[in-house]
Amino acid sequence: MQKTAVSWLVYTLTGSALLLGIVSFVSLIPSLILAPYAGSIVDRHNRYRILVITQVVSMLQAGALAFMILFKCYNISAIIGLSLIQGIINAFDITCRQSLMVDMVDDKADLPNAIALNSTMTNLARIMGPAIAGIVLGIFGEDACFFGNFLSYIPVLTCLFMMKLNTPVSIKSEKSIWAELQDGFKYVSGDRDLSSLIFMLTITSLFVIPFNTLMPIFAKDIFNGDAKTFSWFESAAGLGSVISAVYLANLKNNKHLVNIIAVAGLVLGLSVLLIAYAVKLPIALIIMVFTGIGMMAQTSAINTYIQTHTIPAMRARAISYYVMAYQGMIPIGSLMAGWLANEVGPRNAVCTEGVIGVLATAAFVVYKKRTDKDFHTFSIKSMLAKQV
Incomplete structure (x- = not known):
């Protein structure tokens, strides 16, 4: 609800696509800068704490924003500042939350399903939050959305304090944080499967996913809607994400994750390309469902692959690069999307992002086929050499 309210408030007050991009930028850019550091911190300390x-x-932070809006202090600089603080918190929170999931699942064979179920929970909130926000914004105003977010932390913290987790005892590392940062980078960059997936996610987050930044413009200016119309766009994408997450949650194994990632990238790129020139609101909303399907399938499958193919000692650091590629690149892409929309118009900007998504997926598929072929050839030569 707060995310929807902030986007709508900023665009209503300023009418600026660039400021929409700036707000998204400052809320996510800390993940790009701090995520690897956060991963090292999480690996050294108690994740639950x-x-x-x-x-x-x-x-x-939520309380400060709620009271500022309650007293009608519509200060864009303050909103940007509080969004930056939330971004700094999230750099640590998301890395910690993702790596803690392994400690919550007793049977590690269930981990892929647990990750997908967690995505389902998150995206149910993506459907319900914007839908409720659209109604609340129209009836009660922005402050009700912000106070709803502030008060929601009471049950969240209550649930956290009720949890009984057997988290592993942290062994104090003799290495410096800088040394552990280097170890994490060497581990991820040295694994061509991990590095190729993270690079693929980086391109998607930088050039494709930021199309969402321009949806308030589509809702308000292109389709002549209001806050409720904007909430429909958010909810449609959330619905697609839930459909995708439910599918992933029911997978019996994770043997085909790379294929799912490739197909999902193509679905995302094509749907973004199509929504750029949708002429009717219902058609645009249907296409938004497919953007949610593609985006969730790709990001969740990459997350699952990293969680299940990383050694425990490096898990938080490997996840931190996932967070950096996903959350960290979106703000830069949001700024670029806002600038491009000002230069060539929102439809052309979104079209460009869709084309990049399709081309990036094609390049990833070609790379995987080539590396798999090279690996197969190398394995045959090694077997022949041993026989000789």
Whole structure:
């Protein structure tokens, strides 16, 4: 609800696509800068305690924003500042939350399903939040959305304090944070499967996913709607994400994750390309469902692959690069999308992002086929050499 309210408030007050991009930029850019550092911190300390701390600080940030809007202090600079603080918190919170999931699942064979179920929960909120926000914005105003977010941390913290987790005892590392940062980078870059997936996600987050930044413009200016119309766009994408997450949650194994990632990338790129020139609102909303399907399938499948193919000692650091590629690149892409929309118009900007998505997926498929072929050839030569 807060995300929807902030986007709508900023665009209503300023009418600027660039400022929409800036707000998204500052809320996510800390993940690009701080995620690897956060991964090293999480690997060295108790993940549960870190999560409690991030939730308490998030509640304080939400409260500050709620009271500022309650007293009609519509200060764009302050909104940007508080969005930046939330981004800093999230850099640690998301890395910690993702790596803690492994400690919550007793049977590791269930981990892919647990990750997908977690995505389902998140995207149910993506459907319900914007839908409720559209109604609340029209009846009660922005402050009700912000106070709803502030008060929601009470049950969140209550649930956290009720949890009984057997988290592993942290062994204090003799290495410096900088040394552990280097170890994490060497581990990820040295694994061509991990590095290729993270690079693929980087391109998607930088050039494709930021199309969402321009949806308030589509809702308000192109389709002559209001806050409720904007919430429909968010909810449609959320619905697609839930459909995708439910499918992933029912997978019996994770043997075909790379194929799912490739197909999902193509679905996302094509749907973004199509929505650029949708002429009717119902058609645009249907296409938005497919953007949610593609985006969720790709990001969740990459997350699952990293979680299940990374050694425990490097898990948080590997996840931090996932967070950096996903959350960290979106703000830069949002700025680029806002600038491009100002230069060539929102439809042409979204069309460009869709084309890049399709081309990036094609390049990924070609790369995987080539590397798999090289690996197969190398394996045959090694077997022959051993026989000789």
